[in-house]
Amino acid sequence: MKLMKITKIALLAATSLMFMHAQADYPDKPIGVMVAYGPGGATDFQARIATLASGKEALIGQPIYILNKPGAGGRTGWNWFASEASKDGYMLAAYNVPHFIAQSIVFDTAYNINTLEPLGNWGADPAVLIVGKDSPFNTVADLLSHADANPGSVTISGAGKFVGHHIAFLQFAKASGKDLTYIPAKGGVDALRLVKAGEVSAGFNNLSDSARSAADLKILAVADLTRHAYLPDVPTLMESGVDVDDSSVNFRGLMVPAGTPQDVIDFLASKTPDMFNDGKTQGKMKSTNSPARVMTRDEVIAMWNERQAYLTDLLAGLQ
Amino acid sequence: MEFLDYFSNVFTFYHLALLIGGTFAGIVLGALPGLSPTMSVALLIPFTFHMKPESGLILLGAMYTATVAGGAISAILVNVPGAPANIATAMDGHQMAKKGLSREALHYCFMSSFVGGIFGVLILIFFTPPLARLSLEFGTTELFWIAILGITIIATIDSKSVVKGLLSGLFGLMLATIGDNPVLGVERFVFTDHLEGGVNIVVGLIGLFAMPQVLNLMEKYYSEKHPVLSTEGRSSLMQSFRYVFGKVKALSIGSFIGSLVGIIPGAGGQIAGLVAYDQTKKVSKNQSNYGKGEPEGIIAAESANNSMVGPSLIPLLTLSIPGSPTAAVLLGGLLIHGIFPGHEIFVSENTAPVVWTFIDSLILAQIFMLIIGLFLSRHSGWIMKVPDNYMAVAILVLAVFGTYSIGNSYSDVLIMVVLGTIMFFASKAGFSAVPVVLGIILGPIAENNFLLGKLIGGARYGDDWMIYFTTGTINVTLIVICIASITYGLYSNRKSKRST
Numbered sequence: 001m002k003l004m005k006i007t008k009i010a011l012l013a014a015t016s017l018m019f020m021h022a023q024a025d026y027p028d029k030p031i032g033v034m035v036a037y038g039p040g041g042a043t044d045f046q047a048r049i050a051t052l053a054s055g056k057e058a059l060i061g062q063p064i065y066i067l068n069k070p071g072a073g074g075r076t077g078w079n080w081f082a083s084e085a086s087k088d089g090y091m092l093a094a095y096n097v098p099h100f101i102a103q104s105i106v107f108d109t110a111y112n113i114n115t116l117e118p119l120g121n122w123g124a125d126p127a128v129l130i131v132g133k134d135s136p137f138n139t140v141a142d143l144l145s146h147a148d149a150n151p152g153s154v155t156i157s158g159a160g161k162f163v164g165h166h167i168a169f170l171q172f173a174k175a176s177g178k179d180l181t182y183i184p185a186k187g188g189v190d191a192l193r194l195v196k197a198g199e200v201s202a203g204f205n206n207l208s209d210s211a212r213s214a215a216d217l218k219i220l221a222v223a224d225l226t227r228h229a230y231l232p233d234v235p236t237l238m239e240s241g242v243d244v245d246d247s248s249v250n251f252r253g254l255m256v257p258a259g260t261p262q263d264v265i266d267f268l269a270s271k272t273p274d275m276f277n278d279g280k281t282q283g284k285m286k287s288t289n290s291p292a293r294v295m296t297r298d299e300v301i302a303m304w305n306e307r308q309a310y311l312t313d314l315l316a317g318l319q
Numbered sequence: 320m321e322f323l324d325y326f327s328n329v330f331t332f333y334h335l336a337l338l339i340g341g342t343f344a345g346i347v348l349g350a351l352p353g354l355s356p357t358m359s360v361a362l363l364i365p366f367t368f369h370m371k372p373e374s375g376l377i378l379l380g381a382m383y384t385a386t387v388a389g390g391a392i393s394a395i396l397v398n399v400p401g402a403p404a405n406i407a408t409a410m411d412g413h414q415m416a417k418k419g420l421s422r423e424a425l426h427y428c429f430m431s432s433f434v435g436g437i438f439g440v441l442i443l444i445f446f447t448p449p450l451a452r453l454s455l456e457f458g459t460t461e462l463f464w465i466a467i468l469g470i471t472i473i474a475t476i477d478s479k480s481v482v483k484g485l486l487s488g489l490f491g492l493m494l495a496t497i498g499d500n501p502v503l504g505v506e507r508f509v510f511t512d513h514l515e516g517g518v519n520i521v522v523g524l525i526g527l528f529a530m531p532q533v534l535n536l537m538e539k540y541y542s543e544k545h546p547v548l549s550t551e552g553r554s555s556l557m558q559s560f561r562y563v564f565g566k567v568k569a570l571s572i573g574s575f576i577g578s579l580v581g582i583i584p585g586a587g588g589q590i591a592g593l594v595a596y597d598q599t600k601k602v603s604k605n606q607s608n609y610g611k612g613e614p615e616g617i618i619a620a621e622s623a624n625n626s627m628v629g630p631s632l633i634p635l636l637t638l639s640i641p642g643s644p645t646a647a648v649l650l651g652g653l654l655i656h657g658i659f660p661g662h663e664i665f666v667s668e669n670t671a672p673v674v675w676t677f678i679d680s681l682i683l684a685q686i687f688m689l690i691i692g693l694f695l696s697r698h699s700g701w702i703m704k705v706p707d708n709y710m711a712v713a714i715l716v717l718a719v720f721g722t723y724s725i726g727n728s729y730s731d732v733l734i735m736v737v738l739g740t741i742m743f744f745a746s747k748a749g750f751s752a753v754p755v756v757l758g759i760i761l762g763p764i765a766e767n768n769f770l771l772g773k774l775i776g777g778a779r780y781g782d783d784w785m786i787y788f789t790t791g792t793i794n795v796t797l798i799v800i801c802i803a804s805i806t807y808g809l810y811s812n813r814k815s816k817r818s819t
Contacts, residue, residue: 039361040651048365049655066365069727071516072499072506076728079515107506155778161504181778186501186767189647193584193640197455199775212659213639287657 026089026264027062033254034085034093036077038070042125042188042206046252046290047094050122053278060271064092073160075103082111087257089264092119097251101307102162105315113304114258117265120272121253121295121303123285126224126246127158127168127204129237130217132195135202140221140240143202144176151179157195157203159188162315165204168223168248170314172204175243206250207231208289223248230291247310251293253300269297321665322444325675329683334377338680341381342687346695348382349389352525353721355402356386356588357645364652372656376677379652383645384684387588387624388432388692395424395617396702397714399529403520404588404627406756407596407620409528410477414612421703422696426559427614428621429692431570434563435622436685438574439581439629444678447633447665454582454634454642459772460788462585464797466765469590469757471804472597477610477753481812487750491758494518494738495766502770513730520589522722522731523738523759527752529718530739536711556693562614569599569615573622580623581630587643588624589760595623601807629681636660636674 033051037043044066051064069077078093078100085091095118104112129140137143147154156172158165161184173180183200185191188209195203196216210219211230221237222228224246237244254272256265275281276294285292295303328334348354354362363382367375390401395412408428415424442450457465470488478484497508498517509515554562563570573595580591599619600609609616631642632649639660641647653660656673664670705713722735742752776787788794 038648040364040648042651042654045364045651045655048368067727071519071726071728073501075499076516076726079512080728106504153778155775160501181774183771183774184502184504185771189639189641189650190585193455193638194459194771196638196640197458199458209639212654213661215661215663216638288655289657289659 026267027060029090030063030065031060031089032067032091033064034067034069034077034081034091036069036071036074036081036093036096039066039068042208042290043094043096043252044068045288046123046285049281049284049288049290050252050254050276052281052284053275056275056278059275059278060268067091073103073163074099075107075109078103079110082109082115082257085257087259087261089256089260089268092254092256092268095251095253095255097304098167098248098307098311099163099250101304102167102311102315105308105312106162113308116255117258117260118297118300118304119254119256119265119268120276120297121251121300122276122292123250123252123290124293125164125250125252125291126207126222126228127164127248127250128207128210128222128231128234129156129168129172129202129220130192130195130205130210131202131220132198133216133218134198135218137202137220138218140237140242143220144178144242146201147176147178147180152181154178154202155181155183155200157183157185157191157200158205159191160184160186164206164248164250165191167311167314168204168244171223171244171247172237172242174314175237204248208291212289228291230289247307247314251295251300251303253295265297272297321671322675322679325672326679328373328672328676329377329680334374334680335683337374337378338381338683339687339691341378342385342684343691345382345385346389346392346688346691349386349401350392351721352393352399352401352529352718353521353724354386355390355521356383356404357402357648358521358725359386360645360652361648364648364655367652368655372658373673373676375652375656376658376673377680379649380677380681381684381687383649384436384625384628384681385688385691387628388429388436388621388688391428391432391617391621392425392695392699395428396421396699397710398532399714399718400524402588403524403756403760404592404624405620406524406589406753407592408617410596410610410753411613411616414610415614415617416703418612419703420612421700423554423559423562423614424617425696425699426554426556426693427563427617429689429696430560430563431573431618431622432625432692433685433689434570435574435577435624435626436628436688437682438622439578439626440678440681440685441629442578442626443629443632443681447637448662450582450630450633451637451662454584454640455638456793457583457585459768459775460791461793461797462583463765463768463772463788464794464801465583465586465590466761466768468797468801468804469593469761470765471801471808472593473754473757473761475808475812476593476597476757477751478749480749481808483748483750484754487745487752487754488758491523491755491760492762493758494523494755495759495762500767502767502774513733516726516728516730518734518738518759519725519731520756520759521725522735524756525718525722526735526738527742527755529714530736531743531746531752533711533715533718534739534743536707536714540707540711563618566615566618568602569618570622572599572602573619574626577623577626578630581627581642582633584634584640584642585764587631587645588627591623591627592620593757595619606811625685632678636664637662 054064390405394400394405394409398413473488474484576595634640776784
């Protein structure tokens with residue numbers, strides 16, 4: 001009897017030691033990053049660039065691989081991540097704010113800011129207000145005075161509903177007080193096509209993609225608090241007299257599910273900003289025209305909370 | 320003629336090795352269900368990360384070219400199209416293989432792919448500026464009418480009975496409404512979490528074609544001893560060559576329609592192949608032989624889906640607007656190499672060498688695709704001799720892995736198996752899988768563009784939003800073609816009824 005008890009205690013001690021050992025050794029195998037969009041898209045290739053340096057000993061010390069789980073605007077992947085992914089620090093995911101927060105407010109999702117823990121932010125792509133090259137509008141004021149004269153006839157495209165472009169549109173319509181029509185295209189590329197072909201009056205689209213297409217477009221304003229380094233001559237919406245802040249900026253970064261051991265979160269959170277700031281990674285972000293903005297875990301937590309409160313308010317009338 | 324200046328860049332040992340390797344891998348991957356051209360190119364992009372831009376693009380271009388043709392191999396030999404672009408190929412290709420003419424079918428397929436492919440790249444080289452402008456003319460309402468045109472052929476494409484064709488098409492259209500709708504921003508008909516992502520086109524394709532084939536083979540294995548085919552075809556390369564190049568009408572209809580569909584943003588190889596097949600059938604003298612192993616069907620479909628490749632890059636390279644789903648993925652490949660599309664891409668000092676080397680490599684990729692394809696045709700006859708039970712297991716394994724690889728999702732595998740089982744029993748009752756897949760492909764194009772067009776038209780014309788759909792040269796032309804297609808369908812249906 002006694003012997004069994006001793007064996008039990010010994011076994012318990014051994015397993016807990018092994019467990020502690022495993023914790024101390026983390027990470028001892030490659031780490032996955034789930035991307036809720038298909039391979040080749042902006043979030044996918046930026047995630048690959050941002051995690052390039054993870055193998056360095058001073059950083060995470062293990063290579064990172066990408067697991068794509070696309071579907072339903074990201075909901076398929078994020079639902080899987082929040083409900084089924086392992087909580088041992090070997091499966092991370094890329095987040096897109098405001099997308100996932102807006103979806104968690106509008107739809108019945110397994111995820112929200114309380115079931116996810118951010119690690120760090122690598123990029124921020126603001127929405128810009130664009131019109132076609134041959135458009136009669138040259139400023140935000142031109143567009144708004146046309147909307148004043150023709151209520152409802154001004155159409156503005158964006159990449160679907162409850163994404164950054166849609167948030168920017170809702171803010172723009174609310175702040176300007178004009179009657180505008182949102183055209184939710186299937187993805188950012190399609191929304192851009194509608195503007196270039198002159199099917200819509202204007203569009204909200206990614207700053208990175210619009211800056212690349214500058215020859216076919218006129219960029220009227222940036223939906224951010226400050227002007228952007230890629231477009232120093234383009235004013236912010238606030239400068240143009242419409243009170244729109246940075247709530248629609250598309251932030252991208254890494255997260256783990258809630259329930260992951262705190263020391264694993266702390267370890268990853270301490271390493272990710274340095275990984276994103278790696279020289280080669282930043283060079284590659286720049287050469288691919290991907291706007292970088294590195295933020296720490298604490299900064300991201302504050303940003304998530306702020307967005308949650310604001311978007312709950314903004315989307316309240318739409319559900 | 321600046322494209323000639325950069326040919327020498329392609330002829331380095333490294334680039335030729337990439338081309339041959341990429342083409343060979345592309346044909347093999349293309350033949351596997353699930354690894355469609357879009358998927359193969361997407362998976363390859365991260366691999367090109369550390370290459371020089373021109374090397375990376377050469378590999379991606381070779382992959383794009385070869386996977387489109389490779390999908391025909393499985394379509395012909397096992398009646399499982401490797402990608403949506405090869406659906407039309409399966410209808411006659413597999414019938415030929417069943418008659419013991421698999422080698423001929425593969426010869427025709429690769430030769431017509433080559434002709435279409437070269438035609439498409441030449442269009443890309445010489446007609447980019449005017450066609451880029453034309454591609455912008457195809458907007459929301461035009462795409463809606465193109466989808467409707469596709470729907471008009473659903474009833475007659477592969478069914479003996481119009482009613483069964485329509486019912487199958489309706490089933491496909493209904494499947495397409497499951498899941499997230501980006502325009503409405505709502506989820507529809509999601510009864511379980513498995514359906515949240517909707518029915519992916521390639522998942523549907525594998526389910527509707529591969530699963531019934533597995534069940535058919537098992538049934539055959541248990542019910543009868545099937546005689547093993549003693550022949551896989553007799554024709555020499557030269558005979559096949561003469562035959563294909565004698566079919567000028569099918570080749571030119573295929574190449575022309577494929578190129579046109581290529582420059583239209585949002586359409587792709589699947590639409591190119593099916594529309595070309597249908598048009599060739601309508602003007603053919605051997606109409607009654609279509610669906611029973613008519614070589615013209617293969618020639619039209621394969622020249623069309625390969626001629627789509629070059630022109631699909633025209634709006635992509637000049638306007639950053641992809642001409643096909645695969646070109647959309649290729650956009651990501653261009654961007655990670657710092658190649659930003661625009662009209663100056665062909666002349667700017669930094670990008671011109673990369674872009675012209677890439678385009679030149681597409682010509683060589685077509686040539687390697689032909690050579691490797693014909694070589695494989697010689698040796699692929701043994702697939703027809705594999706005993707049914709082994710074949711069933713092999714297809715099942717590939718179908719499950721292929722489906723899972725699309726979204727790393729177990730739900731997709733479940734959807735595939737359920738759809739396949741339904742299709743197996745439905746095919747016993749004379750229903751065909753082709754109109755169902757056509758419904759899954761065309762449903763979202765028709766619906767989303769209708770909703771968007773209605774929104775835009777509403778903002779412009781108020782209650783008279785229909786004006787937006789019925790004005791404009793291309794819209795009117797497409798409406799006329801739609802009416803002609805329906806009238807022709809009714810007429811030929813009545814004619815065939817009277818003659819039987």
